[in-house]
Amino acid sequence: MFAVVMAGGAGTRFWPASSERLPKQFLKVVGEQSLLAQTLDRIRPLVPDERVFIVVNRSHIEPTSDTVKGRAANILAEPIGRNTAACIGLAALHIARVSPDDPMVVLPADHFIRDDEGFRAGVSAAVEIAKSGALVTIGVSPDRPETGFGYIETGDIAGEALGEDFFRVVKFVEKPPLEKALEYVAGGRHLWNSGIFVFTAKTILREIELLAPTLHEGLAEIDRAIGAPDYDEVLSAVYPRLEAISIDYAVMEKTTAPVHALKSDFGWSDVGSWEAVYHLHADKCDAEGNVLLGTGITADSRGNLLYSTMDRPVAFVGVEGLTVVDTADGLLVARLDRSQDVKHVPSLLKARGR
Amino acid sequence: MFAVVMAGGAGTRFWPASSERLPKQFLKVVGEQSLLAQTLDRIRPLVPDERVFIVVNRSHIEPTSDTVKGRAANILAEPIGRNTAACIGLAALHIARVSPDDPMVVLPADHFIRDDEGFRAGVSAAVEIAKSGALVTIGVSPDRPETGFGYIETGDIAGEALGEDFFRVVKFVEKPPLEKALEYVAGGRHLWNSGIFVFTAKTILREIELLAPTLHEGLAEIDRAIGAPDYDEVLSAVYPRLEAISIDYAVMEKTTAPVHALKSDFGWSDVGSWEAVYHLHADKCDAEGNVLLGTGITADSRGNLLYSTMDRPVAFVGVEGLTVVDTADGLLVARLDRSQDVKHVPSLLKARGR
Numbered sequence: 001m002f003a004v005v006m007a008g009g010a011g012t013r014f015w016p017a018s019s020e021r022l023p024k025q026f027l028k029v030v031g032e033q034s035l036l037a038q039t040l041d042r043i044r045p046l047v048p049d050e051r052v053f054i055v056v057n058r059s060h061i062e063p064t065s066d067t068v069k070g071r072a073a074n075i076l077a078e079p080i081g082r083n084t085a086a087c088i089g090l091a092a093l094h095i096a097r098v099s100p101d102d103p104m105v106v107l108p109a110d111h112f113i114r115d116d117e118g119f120r121a122g123v124s125a126a127v128e129i130a131k132s133g134a135l136v137t138i139g140v141s142p143d144r145p146e147t148g149f150g151y152i153e154t155g156d157i158a159g160e161a162l163g164e165d166f167f168r169v170v171k172f173v174e175k176p177p178l179e180k181a182l183e184y185v186a187g188g189r190h191l192w193n194s195g196i197f198v199f200t201a202k203t204i205l206r207e208i209e210l211l212a213p214t215l216h217e218g219l220a221e222i223d224r225a226i227g228a229p230d231y232d233e234v235l236s237a238v239y240p241r242l243e244a245i246s247i248d249y250a251v252m253e254k255t256t257a258p259v260h261a262l263k264s265d266f267g268w269s270d271v272g273s274w275e276a277v278y279h280l281h282a283d284k285c286d287a288e289g290n291v292l293l294g295t296g297i298t299a300d301s302r303g304n305l306l307y308s309t310m311d312r313p314v315a316f317v318g319v320e321g322l323t324v325v326d327t328a329d330g331l332l333v334a335r336l337d338r339s340q341d342v343k344h345v346p347s348l349l350k351a352r353g354r
Numbered sequence: 355m356f357a358v359v360m361a362g363g364a365g366t367r368f369w370p371a372s373s374e375r376l377p378k379q380f381l382k383v384v385g386e387q388s389l390l391a392q393t394l395d396r397i398r399p400l401v402p403d404e405r406v407f408i409v410v411n412r413s414h415i416e417p418t419s420d421t422v423k424g425r426a427a428n429i430l431a432e433p434i435g436r437n438t439a440a441c442i443g444l445a446a447l448h449i450a451r452v453s454p455d456d457p458m459v460v461l462p463a464d465h466f467i468r469d470d471e472g473f474r475a476g477v478s479a480a481v482e483i484a485k486s487g488a489l490v491t492i493g494v495s496p497d498r499p500e501t502g503f504g505y506i507e508t509g510d511i512a513g514e515a516l517g518e519d520f521f522r523v524v525k526f527v528e529k530p531p532l533e534k535a536l537e538y539v540a541g542g543r544h545l546w547n548s549g550i551f552v553f554t555a556k557t558i559l560r561e562i563e564l565l566a567p568t569l570h571e572g573l574a575e576i577d578r579a580i581g582a583p584d585y586d587e588v589l590s591a592v593y594p595r596l597e598a599i600s601i602d603y604a605v606m607e608k609t610t611a612p613v614h615a616l617k618s619d620f621g622w623s624d625v626g627s628w629e630a631v632y633h634l635h636a637d638k639c640d641a642e643g644n645v646l647l648g649t650g651i652t653a654d655s656r657g658n659l660l661y662s663t664m665d666r667p668v669a670f671v672g673v674e675g676l677t678v679v680d681t682a683d684g685l686l687v688a689r690l691d692r693s694q695d696v697k698h699v700p701s702l703l704k705a706r707g708r
Binding site for chain 2: 015299322330332338341342
């Protein structure tokens, strides 16, 4: 099997820890290593290094190489981010050259998974199904009415032969309003869409050809240049013109091929905001619910998150429910439950000429 | 006349902008210059430089010299802070050598005054009264029920000859509870105790001798060494043993000499906390009531104070009523109305070994 690690995220939601220079996947926001390093370690027992493809923006080759640390993984550089369909298509071209019928697991580089063993068990089961040409999506049993995720509506069990954790996919659902999310959690038929997929290179390229033919035309142009001396030139010319569309929207929601959802439960998070970082550190809370990642002292303060990369103390006095992020690039002081809005900060700063 | 500028404050309430190394009087928390520099400029039209005495802790001679910038003002170094009675006594010894019967105005180095002309008019009037041997305290008409200040209870007008702004002092009142403060403001007979006094050196030394004889004994020992080669040695030996007591408590509250309060109104503040700094910048508020002293951007945030000496942006997202102080020594995130509690932070940090 192959692994495609999608590490092309731009990372505006983690300002000022993340930046264009160093987006979230390269940060240690949860755990002792960067999310990318954790993702690579997680997949390593299943996939030999030379079968791992990391797709990153051209400007992030350096931190990616630093993370790979001389191992054999393949780094595919995107001249510009064009969403997941192009990213997966590009990786599939390269994999198809080697082995078009072997399953590839596609996974975001900037998610967190607590139970690595559970994850690998799920992926291994999905890989078996994908060999037959099916598209498999890994869904996560929701434990709260999250409105920041997409959902997968499941139908019956997909078939005795596949095992009781595989369900027929009825449809993919965009980020729902709270009311709908509450229904989904109560109904028990919806899973969070983790963005982790398994299929063969041949299958996904065929689906792209059928359902997103203009994207496929562009990919075919790039395909013809693979191994040729003008590959970089062709990629630079063609890639920016590819349609920027998600694999969900381009293929998964439209395909007539069999799509199965694996229902899993391995402590997944998309680490979508500072609030998510706070909740992922529930085990590191002090008695007042403060999570202090860095040198912090608190006086009569509750439920705050500190993330600091600076060598200086941070004092909280009489404050509640804040996220404070202290780095050389900037300082964020936000309400934890408003941390989704942090994504607007970089553009506000740009408008101010910073 | 002479001026005694008391610049011995230790400055824990302005952490992390202030520190043992650089207390509040050396900071630009309000206005374009440090509070000490503003105090010196304010008194300069009334008092020739060589008649200005600045009393500072020995460890702050350097920033004081930097502030004085080569002018003729006299710097008196305290080996250790021993409250205002010792500080004023020490300055009075030096002034008495030159001219015991000339009034000296005693003023804290770390207060803010908006109306410098009004201040000088008040001091000039007080100086005339003090020549007769009276003790004059400058009181400020209260505009709110402040519980962080001492008050002066006034009686009748002190006498036709003194002018209608001079009142007999009934008593000095310690920081009152809110209920009392409300009464004081409503009653109209109470003034804030600004800590600014005018008397002659002879008068105050006589009062210290009468009312605080052990303090006076210590001062007399120091007095004998003035001009002698072992002055520093004697000061280092004697000063730390002096009673640490305020001039209010040692003299003003107990004296049987005439004490007059000048009722004034020149936009005085003791700049007692970050909350005071916020209110002193009412003219610099944005439309949402944020005061940004430094590079800050706000999104849906109201009534916050930023004080930053760092060259990096600070973003506020969805927060209200906070004070954020960003310096090389530390970062403070506090509720503005809890900024009195900031004074505990340095000792909390010390306990943590920072």
